[in-house]
Amino acid sequence: MSDAWNEGYFTDEGYTYSYSREINPVFQRYCLLLRGFASLETTDGYHCELGFGQGVSINIHAAANPGPYIGTDFHPGQAAHANALATAWNSDARLYDDSFEQLLARDDLPQFDSISLHGIWTWVSRDNQKLIVEFARRHLKPGGLLYISYNCFPGWSPSAPLRHLFRLHDRFATNTCVRPDQRIEAALQFSETLLAANPNYASAVPNLDDKLQGIKGQDRQYVAHEYFNRDWNCMYFTDVVDALAPAKLDYATTAVPLDSVAPLNLSAEGMDFLEGIEHPVMREQARDYFVNQHFRRDLYVRGANRLSAAEQRQGMYNTRFVLLRAAESISDTVRGPAGEATLQTEVYGPVLEALTANAYAPKTLRQLAGSVPSMPYDDLVQAITVLIGMGAAAPCQSEVAEKLVQARCNTLNLQLCKRALLSNKIQILASPVTGGGVPVSRFQLLFLISIKQGRKHPAEWAQLAWGVLAEQGEVLIKDNQPLTTAEENIAELTEQAEAFAEQSLVVLKALNIV
Template identity: 40%
Template structure:
């Protein structure tokens, strides 16, 4: 029998994690920001439910949460690791979730299975860590199983951000291969120790790449499960966005939007000169690639569409105005600092505090916010921009409407009860277990921005003051500390496959508070 792992690490289980960019409500927001039609996320009610597939679901936590929060949807999720699938099935069964099915399938087996056509196909932290053969199977699946108008969420490692760290990953692999008789964790420890000795010996690589020492320090703090899956797989591929776009075009897919809300606010990502230069690039795939160079991107989360339809400006404004948002942290914990590629950002209290006050009462649509004092005077664009920044920093999120929330509540309550009972087992993965802290955020509150050198943003900038707007290294857009890339940007802390801090943030989101926060069930708030 051939090796069922196909070169993928199976000796250590994949770290548990929840990836909120895959949630339909956040996908919808990101699509609307680019005037992309998001109707696929509604299915075709009442006769046809939303059908959602996840390829490479790991422990299945994200898929299970989507199933609980969208009880009318059909969720199909597959992973090749039997331990992952067994655990995922147990969790879903304990929560009595009837609308999700897990498969222990390879991509080839899943393609051949008797499955429906899907509205959404999602793969998080998969595409860069598999062979070309398996990537081709994924494209075949998208070609055959994604409906016209359907959406694909995909994440992957990109250049140029990964370029300085490529040699270190190569050395990790080669040093590990030389100690194959040892367990994976011991091989990782040996490689890290040797590379650390190289740094102390003042190796030229570290002299020429100052970031490498910081990355190495962060790697030493990560769980070995994370490091195994990030660095030690046989296949490990870095892409430019334009190359991924060309590959997915073979499955009839077109790039629709970034799946990261902060990417839609240019002022916190690009200088004025960079914005002007980027606007001169007409080809969409090349423009996204140039943007990656501007921000030194290392990890992308994208949404592609099979038959991309664009909304009119009026349709976009109407859809966004009707979108409800919920505060996802206690009002008293609102952070008015955030890190972005342009530098550390101070969020102006006279803009963000009134928005937070309004959302602390109950979830509200942008239209409702515009009708209330003192927000009425701010205007649509400033409120929208503030909501995007709060969403990007994990302090707000798009919310379900009241009817959908009521329907989902019993399903979420059951899942929450199971997660609460499993807390002792899951807490070992937590970075922050305190209510109100963002899932996966290392240490909870953002580090303070220094006032020295702060500059006020231009008129209409949404209430930003930029501190250190010309930093040499881009800050992590979501304020995470460096953890050795974890499939994110240099100096970021995203976890393997871009997971929210790949140090096993997982169960950090597996508390009652986390489930509400991640999928915006603020109306289900615990008393």
């Protein structure tokens, strides 16, 4: 495509259909509360996403949160997909294909409670970064939050020259008429051949070939947008702090709950060293060296206000939490930069038992504390935080907000289930309880269609799923081998449907998805 409108961004290949929980306002507010910061929580506040990709996250959040949504993605194909999905569930979200300059020129935009940009900052020009900052300066409310994620140093230092090599090959050594996937393959092959010739760079960077092999195994849509844009402005954390300062934005915390669990991230020496640094920005930058940070997910606030210890504790006690998967399927280990840790049975056993009580219904932290009265407050908060960090649990929005969005979540989820009849691109459903998305496989989406049609038995759900797959010439893969007969496929689908009935349905009901 011409650079006349895409400004060097790789638009020849659309982005993935992934979902990002970090853009969920409910999750964002929890991360701020966890670190002791106040946040806005209204049922009519506006939210904005800059660079929404295929629009999966913004549609999920526009359905599952009570406030109106506005967003832009300057790739017209992606904006068209996002709008088609929004139209299917009668959303009032305003989704544009404006550039940041065009969006900033609009005179019909409100003040926002939150502005989010996931995976955008690094891959746009410096001029566009300035436009983003100006947009936040003009349109983020006092007390509003900004979520931003980006590639960063020092973690990217060894691989940055490799990424530059991909881009150079695509720019100088490939005919632009060649298909995007072929251009990507050619650049990867060229880089592999270069490394095989033993340049000094390869000798200076350990495991560089393993890194390249890992990239070759990744989804090509992701690789295209991660490695092949013209602009790539990797920064240190403090560079971004300085860049956002003109918008009156204060760094608050990361949108990574596990970052608050120090032993998962740091050695004893690292914890002692960081404890001696008084300035929070300097301490955070130094921490990036200890964990070798390569990608940050950060929350900034326009006028950050600290909560008192009592206010924070009350906020935590009043917050509801819910499991996102069956307790028996939750791993007993968790991994962080400092290594792997085993969840203590004496702590997590009672917490999981309390969360599963009453058919997995959401519980406030106060209710959980009542169920495990002998557990200290800090241990309980850490256990919940770890489960959220693992993706096994989630904070919930208020019951008032939940009721406001239930009907439109139902409408969106029906459309997403129908899409599973033809495609496996989107495997997520909206929960009015969490305000966000819940991963659901394509097969499970097909099982839900069967349930909505009145079929009560897993064997019936499996038959419908197999009918869809067989018509499209698809088969299941088991133990890395395709299942070749209808009987084998139906047997495997029946087994999965039975597991879905026994484990997943109760969770989806608690999340008010079923």
